[in-house]
Amino acid sequence: MITQTDLTILNAIQGLRTPFLDFIMPLVTYLGSGGAVWIAAAVIMLFGKKTRHAGAAVGIALTAGLILSTILLKGLVARERPFCADGALLSADRLLIGVPSGRFSFPSGHAVSSFSAAAVIFAYNKKAGTAAYVLAALISFSRLYLYVHFPSDTAVGALIGIVIGIASVKAVNKIREKYNEKKLSDRT
Numbered sequence: 063m064i065t066q067t068d069l070t071i072l073n074a075i076q077g078l079r080t081p082f083l084d085f086i087m088p089l090v091t092y093l094g095s096g097g098a099v100w101i102a103a104a105v106i107m108l109f110g111k112k113t114r115h116a117g118a119a120v121g122i123a124l125t126a127g128l129i130l131s132t133i134l135l136k137g138l139v140a141r142e143r144p145f146c147a148d149g150a151l152l153s154a155d156r157l158l159i160g161v162p163s164g165r166f167s168f169p170s171g172h173a174v175s176s177f178s179a180a181a182v183i184f185a186y187n188k189k190a191g192t193a194a195y196v197l198a199a200l201i202s203f204s205r206l207y208l209y210v211h212f213p214s215d216t217a218v219g220a221l222i223g224i225v226i227g228i229a230s231v232k233a234v235n236k237i238r239e240k241y242n243e244k245k246l247s248d249r250t
Contacts, residue, residue, distance in 0.1 A: 065147060068212035072144055073151045075206050087204040088159050094172040094201035097124050100179035103194075115234050116186040123178035123230035127223060131174040132164070141168035144212050152209045162210050170211045173202040173219025174226070181227025198223075 093099040100120060107117030143162065145154050154161050164171070176198035184191025202220060205211040211219075 064214055065212070066149070068214050069144065069147060069149050069151075071213045072206060072209065076151050076209070078207070083207065084158055087207045090200050091159065091172065091204040091208055093197070094176050094204075097128075097171075097175035097179070099197070099201075100124055100175055103179065103183070113186070115238060116182060119182040119185075119227075119230040119234040120179045122233060123182050123223075123227045124175055126226050126230065127174040127178045128171070130226065131169050131219065131222060132171045135169055136164060136166040136171075139168045140166050141212075141215070143167045144209050150209075157209060159208055159210070167211050168215045168218070169222055170202065170205055170215040170219035172205050172211075173198070173216040174223040176201045177220040177223030178227040178230070179223075181224045182231055185228070185231040 101124065104117045104120035104124065107113035107120065110117075143165070144150055144167065145152050145157060145161075177195075180191060180194035180198040183194040198220070202216040205216055206213060
């Protein structure tokens with residue numbers, strides 16, 4: 063039932079297809095491939111004194127998301143990609159991008175990494191975090207537009223990502239707190 067509902071939504075999204083979106087959506091999806099844009103953001107933040115903690119938290123979140131979603135959940139759930147499903151509107155040979163290297167679709171690694179990074183950035187800077195959430199949503203939507211993920215893959219991926227992002231911020235804040243306590247006790 064979930065797959066049929068997902069396919070109905072996914073097939074309806076195909077009604078939005080235009081030459082412009084056919085050009086833009088693969089570019090948007092590549093921003094999230096391997097967490098590239100988020101890794102770059104984390105590295106840049108690590109060099110700034112005011113953003114160092116956020117950069118560390120994004121790094122932790124991306125690592126945790128990779129382990130949880132790509133290494134553990136994808137193999138455990140083993141959900142085939144939409145273009146392999148009965149009732150699929152598109153087949154692998156009609157995709158706008160190459161067939162993804164990962165065989166399974168649940169949860170969306172693009173959504174997990176994007177929303178985990180966005181949640182961290184938002185925790186440290188609301189304005190930049192809002193922009194990050196918009197980019198995360200676009201990257202996740204691109205996966206639907208490109209017919210390589212079901213809507214539930216990206217929705218659950220986003221939820222997992224947000225939880226991981228929040229947990230990463232808490233972990234970094236706890237480590238920073240312990241470090242500051244030790245530094246203070248060493249002075250006395």
